[in-house]
Structures are given as C-alpha cells and as structure tokens.
Amino acid sequence: MFRYIVRRLLQMVLTFFGATFMLFALVFANQKDPIQALVGERPVSESQRIALTERYHLDEGFFMQYWYYMKGLFTGDFGTSMTGRKNWEMMADAWPVTLRLALIAIVIAATFSVTMGVYSALKRGGVFDNVSLFITLVLLAMPIVVIAPLFQLIFGIELGWFPPTATRDATVWQLLLPAIVLACIVIAPEMRVTRTAVVENLRADYVRTARAKGLTRTRVIWVHVLRNSLIPVVTLIGVDLGGLMAGAIVTEHVFNIPGVGFNLARAIKTEDGPLVVGFVSILVILFLFINLLVDLLYAALDPRIRYE
Amino acid sequence: MDVLPGIDPRAPLLEVSDLHVEFRTQYGVAKAINGANFWLSAGETLAILGESGCGKSVTAQAIMGILDTPPGYVTQGQIKYRGVDLLKLSENERRKVRANRIAMIFQDALSALNPVYTVGFQLGEVFRKHRGMSRSAAKQRAIELLDQVKIPAARTRVDDYPHQFSGGMRQRVMIAMALALDPEVLIADEPTTALDVTVQAQIMGLLADLQRERNMGLILITHDMGVVADVADRISVMYAGRVVEEAPVYDIYSRPAHPYTRALLESIPRLDMKGQQLSVIRGLPPVLTDVPKGCAFNPRCAYARDACRQDPAPPVYQVSQQPHRTARCHFFREVIGE
Amino acid sequence: MSDLNTVTTAEAPGGQPNVPRSPVKKDKPRSLAGDAWADLRKRKIFWVSVVMVAIVLVMAAWPTLFTTADPGACALSNQYKGPTGAALFGFDYQGCDIYAKVIHGARNSIVVGVLSTALAGVIGLFFGLAAGYFGGWLDAFLSRFVDIMLGVPFLLAGIVLSNRLSSDPKSDGIFAVTLTLGLLSWTSGARVMRSAVISAKNQDYVAAARMLGSKPSRLIFRHIVPNSIASYVVLLTLLLGINIASEATLSFLGVGLKNNAISWGIMISEGTQFARTEPWPLVWPALFLGVTVLAFIMLGDAVRDAFDPKLR
C-alpha cells in the first residue's frame, strides 16, 4: 500500500509538471507582447509594465519564467492578481464556499443516486426503472449551461422555492438549489452504475448465504449487496471530477456564488491572466489529489485489491 | 431462542412431502422439482444423489426458503420441521428458522462469502442479528467458533477477508457460520466439490465430528459416491426433480431397486474409489420444460415398457418395511431381484 | 494511470434453466453490422434521435428555410416584445428576433461541433493507431502524454487554450474554439483506438496477414481500421454532442464565440442576466441547445448499444 502511494505520488508529480508546463506555455510562451497578454485589453502604464516585467521575469527566457513560477508555487506563492490581491488570499476566501457547495451536492447526489439506483435494480423492468432510465439519459445529455440557468429560472425565480442567487456569506439554504444543479451532473451516471452493480450483485452467491443466515431482506440489500455495489460507483466519482469542476464554474457563475469557480469565471471575463493561471494550477493539484484519494478509497472498499 | 408455534418435539425432525418447485423463465416454465419426498431424523445423515441439474440444490434452497423468487416458486407440497409446515409460516418466522434451526453450507465458499467483509464480521453478524449481541461479544463468539472448526490462530484470522484464506479454511469458515446458532438440521450442498482430495477428507471428517457432538440431522448433497458410502446413513436418489429411490446405504449399494440407481452404481468402476464423479449414463437428462410423460426416466431406461410411458408417473412404492425402502419404479421387484 | 477499472464482481451462479436457448430461430448467419442494424431499426429512441439530428442539420445548413428574418437586425424599440408574426419567440433585451437568432445559432454550433470532432477524430485515430500498432516507447510516451492531458480538467484547459488562441479582439472566435475543442478532446478516441488495435493485432487473421508479409500500413488500413471503425464512429457521435455543449459552455463563460457571432451559449448567458424580467430569451436557446446535445447523445447511445455484442 505504502509503495503504491509513493508510486502514485511520483506519477502525480510527473503529471503535475507536465500539466502546469503546458498551461504555463499556453498563457505565456511566444507572446508578441507578454504584458498586454497578461492584462488583456486594458491599458497598462509604464510603471505597471516595469512591475509586471519584474514580477514575471519577462526579460528572461521562457524556461526561467516557468522555473520561477514553480518556485513560487512550492514556496506558497501562487501569484498576484491584476487587482493586486494575492491569489492565495482570494483562494482562501473562495474555498470554503465552494467546499460547502460541493459537500451539499455530494450528499444530495449520493443519497439520490444510491437509493434510486437500488430501487431501480430491485424493480428492474418496472415503470420506475424505465422512467428513471429515460430521465437519466436526458440528465446525462443536458449540459450544465442549460440546467443551471433553467433551474434558477424555474425553481428560483418563477416558483420561488429557493433563493435564486447567493449573497456574500453563501448560506446552506442559498446553496441548496445550485447544489442540486451540481448534483444533477453526477446523479445520472452514478445511478446507472449503482443499478447495474446491484443487479449483478443480487445474483451473487454471497447473497444466498446472507439470506441463509436468516438476515432480513433490508440488511441483505443495504449491508451486503450495497457495499459491493459501491465499488464501481466510487471509481466513477474520480471520472466525473473534471465534469464537477466545470459544473462548479458554470453554476457559481449563474448563481452568483462567491466561490472558486465564480472567481475564476470573473478572472477570465476581466482577463486577469495571473489569477487564471494561479487558480488553475491550484485546481490541477486538487484534481490530481482527489483522484489519488478516490483510488485509495477504492482500495478501502474492496479488500481484494492490493496495490503493489 | 424464540419458540415456533405448534412445534412438536416428538415429530420427525424434517419431513419433505410432495414438494413441487418451478421456475417461470422467459423460455417457459421449468419444473425443477416434481414431487420430492424424504425425511430426516436427529443425528442422521441423509445423502442426496443425482446427476447435475436434477434439482438437488433447488430442493435445499426450498427447504431454507431462499429460492430466487422470481423466477422460482414452490407450487405444492409440505416441508415440516418438527411438525410445523415451514411453507405456511410468515416470512419473518421463516427467517428466524434459518440459522437458528436449519442452516446450510454451500459448494463454493469463496463466492458464498461476502468478499468485502471480514470473516469475523460475517460470523458475528449471525450473533448480532439473531441474539442481539454487541459487536465485541459477537467477535468473541466468532473466534470461539473458528477455534471449533480448527482454524489455527483464530484470534488473528478473525479479521482476515475471505480471499486471504485457503479453500479448505474458507469451507471451515462456512461451516462455523452455519453452526453458529446450534441448528438441528444442517444442509451441506456439495461441501467438498471445490476442494482437493486430501482437504475433502478433512472437511468431511470435521463435519462428521461436529454432527456427532451436536446430534444434528445432516443432509449431504453430493456427487461423490465414495463419500456417501463412508458417511451417509440413508440415501435419496433424485432424478428430474423426483426422489426415485430412498434406502439405507448398505441396501442401496447391494440391491438397488430403481434402474436409475442401478445405472449410477454401474457407472462407477469401483465403489471404493474416492473423488469419482458420476459418469454419464446413456442419453441425456430431460429438459425441464418438457419432462417425458409417465416415468421421467423412460427414454433412458433399459427396463422401460409401455406402462412407463403413460401418465401418471410411478407412485412411491414401498419396497420393504424393515429397513424402510421406497422406489418410484413400476418394476422395482424385477430390478431388485436380478 | 494505473488500471483500476477492472472491477471484480462475484461470478453469477450457474442457474440457467436446462431449456433450449431460444425458441429455435433458424436464420442465416449475419454480420455484426447487419445484426446491429436489425436491432437498431426496432428502437424508437434511435429513430427519434435520427429525426432530431436531421432537423438540426437542416437548420444549420439552410437556416433560411425556417426564417427569413435577419438575426442581426435588432431594434431596441422591440425590447422584450412578445411574439409577432414571423418572430415566433418574441424579442430579447436588445430587441433581436429570438426565433431568428436561435435558428441561425444552429449553424455555429454544428460547424464548431463537427469540425472540432473531426479534428479530434483524426488526431485520436492517428495517435491511437500509432500507439497501439507500434507499441514500445512510442506507446509509453503517448500514454503518458494522454495522462498529462487528463491531469487538467477539460474546461479549465479549454478556458486557457481558447483564450490564448483568440487573442485577436476582432475575431468571432469560431476558429479558436474549434481548434481548442479539437486539440483537447481526442484523448478518449485515442484510447479506444489503441486498445482496439491491440486486441485486433492479436487476432488470427491479422497475425496471418503479418506472417504472409503484409506491410504495416496495409495491415492497418485493410484490416485493423475497418474492424474498429464502428465503435470509433459511435464514440465520435457522442463526442459531437459533448463538443457542442462545450462550445456553448465556453461561449457562455465569455471565452468561446465572441463579438457578433451567434451562439446559443452567448444567448443563454445574456438571457440569464435578465431572466428576472423576461425568461424567454433564456429559455429558447437553452431548449435548442439541450435538445441538440440530447439528440446526438441519444443517437450515439442507441448505436453503441446495438453494436456492443456484450449486451445482446
């Protein structure tokens, strides 16, 4: 297990450098006017130019720039936004909000996809099963740019069940509707996988043993079958992570939630190059770590898997 | 222990009569059991023999009440435990009979154990759910049980997962699990088929010891004629979902009363050869959606004549009173007399 | 990345009834494609998606069949006016004819979607074939490269790349978005192609061809590609739906189509800002986008089910 983690971390390091290098190259390499590229279309004063040149080592070669940037990352310097605030500070403000949003979304998604997936599997071929299969297909196909504004319109504005936008403190109540939107991204695939896995596991021999032990049907399903069925469901979380991040960016933008995605979207709109690069690097690190975590969780769920 | 209403300690331990089970599949209704009869007393070992697909496992599952429903349904018959017809019990009462009174072990212990829980958890679960024990007390009992089935270092192994055990050890775990609540009936469905020969002998020895200690009734489903000769008291031979012959071991080996039993015995070269699978008898077992009229065995039977091809199927003939023997063949006298 | 996708599930118990496999059907052996087609023809969902896709394609090719109005002719005096005559869906914030805009929006969606998917298809085909066929260090290198690409969440990479590619403030962004999506979305195709090639390589007839001295190129194009192309096309159909959605997302965030280019994504973005006053400018483009993406994904899904022999 330990060796596996070390190996995965090494792989991650490689991926991390590769990914940030590509990212960095995309933003900074071969620009005709790197400073203008950094600040976008706004005018830059001479003093700003000097400061930026210094800050980003624009007078040095590209690889050196990357080197300085990396050095910054590892010494906790994630760069400074064009607004003058440290990227790290902005992250620290935005992070708890996004985390709360993500947690609510995960709770909603897990509850729904698991219960409905199990129910579908138990009643396979029935009305509920067919209807939910169709709904999940629609949900699977609907881009988040469609779901988020439409949900806001229908449930937030027209029906008024939820607050349509969040304020600065982003309370749980305000985050509920956006979390549902976010959950929609994962509910469909997770529910389908749960359903398939439960159907498969219901046929397994150990189910018969569990029944022979005189356990109740509820316990057989929710303790024995479900635990086995969760293994593929967890793997899927890793696969869906990129989609979730994209979803968070759009959702926060639509619902005005001052989280990471919202700040990132605004940084793009205001063409704040350093902020974009800073945020994206942090998200890349996070993405890699969560993927590792999912793999480890997978091992915890399935004792047969031994990482060497 | 919870008391079953109407239980009669003097009634036979287990009595299956005229059991019918069918599977309603998309290809048609498969009549897996078409009137099975047998009984079992305390301390006795009954072997159920028969070709693959004749309904041995389905019978066992019907007794346990763990048929896959759908597609499987018990359509007729009685399964009496100490005089109580299990088929008439509510699902909840039925559930309490399992493990408490009647327990079962399965052929392939690897797939029969849940791969994601430790052996200790799966053993302890029985105590926790039936006896309301705490987790730690249940674990203690699990360790004791593992000791009883002679698993070395039970205290440490209790936290291992099924895949960490060898095949023989896994089957011991299954046995421990089945015996946890001191059932009076144990059904062992081919408990040794998946194991190699030396381990088979150990497991059978263990089963026999435990049975003697507890005076349990044991139903042993097997293909292995050698094992049968060693441990069984009586034998029920099944064909196409019916018990075609029932007799004490000695009598059946020396004087089979049913042509099918006879063919089975002739198909093994030497009786003392252990681990022999039953060789194939001429022809194929019937397709269950389309069982032959009359005696189901008639297309393959050397003794068959017109009466055998007419409905109804041969009744349960009493071959002899002492010892008690039955056969479902119109011409059992001829078969036994030769 | 490590291969943890092999999920071990307990084997199903051998409980198949001892009965004939199927109600004796004696027809000629058919090809997989023939089988798949026979299967597809019976699926309602397939036909529904085909019709939807056809409508969208026609809309993209000949928008004037549906509307004669000029989507660019907006008059502030028309702001939020309800439906009148030809302007079936009313007018938006800037007084533009929503119906005309939505119809004309199909073209950019489809153009970006098809071109980027084609680009991704070609790149994926090329890299997948190369990695699968030659194996060795090339395979290792390409696989690591794909890992690195997958290390960056798709939308994040899209935002940065698209931003970089459309540095010209006056461009409409179509080229930039197409290139962005094409360059970022080929990885799944390459993976599928690679494993298809590897499994095909081990098949008897390919081994036989190789032993008879066929040249690698001939092997690839005569034997391996035709064999795996079906599943590849299915994948691309799904990808087309995803890329259309991605274009809308990038445009929605302001890094996709720009300036006067008509895009459902931009319309949704504008509509969202004023949804409180007037919902329709948001609802219509959202519906069109949703249905279009759904159509392609449904189509891909249906074809995949039909082609997947494991499911029959």
Ligand SMILES: Nc1ncnc2c1ncn2[C@@H]1O[C@H](COP(=O)(O)OP(=O)(O)OP(=O)(O)O)[C@@H](O)[C@H]1O
């Ligand atoms: N779940 C099920 N669905 C449909 N048919 C079933 C099912 N379980 C068993 N059967 C059928 O019932 C018949 C009896 O099966 P059973 O498993 O009892 O045979 P068996 O005597 O135990 O054979 P073996 O020696 O191979 O274990 C078989 O023909 C089988 O196909």
Ligand code: SF4
């Ligand atoms: S009844 Fe007839 S067919 Fe059946 S076993 Fe006896 S002799 Fe054979």
Ligand SMILES: [Mg+2]
């Ligand atoms: Mg069996």
